[in-house]
Amino acid sequence: MQEKIHSKVVCTVAICDSLARPLLQNMMQFNGLHGCGFCTDPGTNVPKGRGMTRAYPYKKDFVLRSSTETIEQAEHAFQNKKTVCGVKGPSILMCIPNFDIISGFIPDYMHCALLGVARQIRLWVESKYHRYPFYLGTQVERIDSRLLPIKPPSNISRIPRSVTQYKFWKAHEWFAWLVFYSVPVLKGILQEQYFLHWCLLVEGIAVLTSQSISEEQLYHCEQVFIHFVVLTEKLYGTEHVSYNVHCTLHLVKSVHDWGPLLAHSAFLYESYNGHLLDMVKGTLAVPLQMCRKFLMEQSLKMFKEKLHNTPAEKLFLSF
Known part of the structure; x- marks a missing residue:
């Protein structure tokens, strides 16, 4: 006797980077006014190099977006043919039953924290920053002498590479550097105020990628990331409070809604991209x-x- 089984498929979480997310939400990109898909922070244009960039210095009163309000703004934007608080108009994803157009998206930590904020290492080693107190270009050999001898366990697939090769590091390498290697490697080399600032990021990501996280830990991480963003502006300048730095403020809510960061990241999909290329x-x-x-x-x-x-x-x- 054949048995019929009826299954319901529900779309809950959309995982993508900060370039694809605004296209799917039909919102402004992160370099535009109200370019954050998680809150209404407008950001601010500040000079950087020979041009301008949109920075997101910490604001205590920033307001989180909601699905209901966003749908209303999308209707107004469509009717008036004018962007409303960063919302350009309706998104086809709003038609998916039980899918939240705001909390259904996550600030993917692989792109945000690892391939984004952790790349702050470039500020330490690029020669154009040689006049700044955080510059470590003259300490590269000393850093490598601590980093390269490290022999990671079998669950870390790649051995450490020189910091001079940071442009070629993969996301897994950035994770290992951030969570496991950077603190013992940088201690006593990076100036203390910058080192302690970096440790805030390490602590926050290490806790949020744990398998079990308590409400107390979530609250602590929220304060940690606030402190991290505030200090980024003080230590490195407003122009370096990038959208990726700002997104760390939304990581805790993402974990609260969907579980540890490892449970909803782009690692799985990025890994399969290599398999698709082999085809x-x-x-x-x-x-x-x-x-x-x-x-x-x-x-x-x-x-x-x-x-x-x-x-x-x-x-x-x-x-």
Whole structure:
């Protein structure tokens, strides 16, 4: 007797970087006015280098966005053909049942903290910052002498690479550097005020990537990240309070809603991107190549399972 099983699929979380998120939400990008998809902070334009950049210095009274208000703003924006508080208009994702257009998105820590804020290391080693007290360009050999001999356990897939190669570090390397290596490596080399500031980021990410997090720890991390953002402006200047730095303020709510950061990050999808690239063997019809090989893999798995349960195979294995 065949049994019918009815399954309901519910979309709960959308994981993407800060470039794709505003496109999906139909909002302003992070370098525009009210460019944060999680709060209504307008940001501010400040000079940086030869141009301008949008910075997000900490504001105590910033207001979190809500799904209901955002949908109303989208309707007004559509009717008046004018952006309302960073909302350009309706998003097709608003039609998905039970999906929250605001809390359904997360400030992916892989892009935000690891490939974003942790890259602050460039301020320490790039020669154009040689006049600043945080400059470590002359200490690279000393840093490497501590970093390179480290032998990580088997659950860390890559061995440490020189800080001079930081532009080529992968997200897993940034995680290992941030959470495991940086504190013992930088202690006594980076000036104390900058070192303690860096430790705030390390502590916050280390706690939020734990498997079990208490309400007290969440509150503590919230204060840690506030302190981190405030000190970033004081120590490095307003122009370096980037959108990624600002997004650390939203990590705690993300964990409160959906669990530890490791449970909802882009690591899984980024890893599979490499597998998809291996499916491409030519320059023509790339999407079609991926689809065919993906379907072939899935078919082989199904065929293997079906074959495994046949009497003929069992008979063959008995010999």
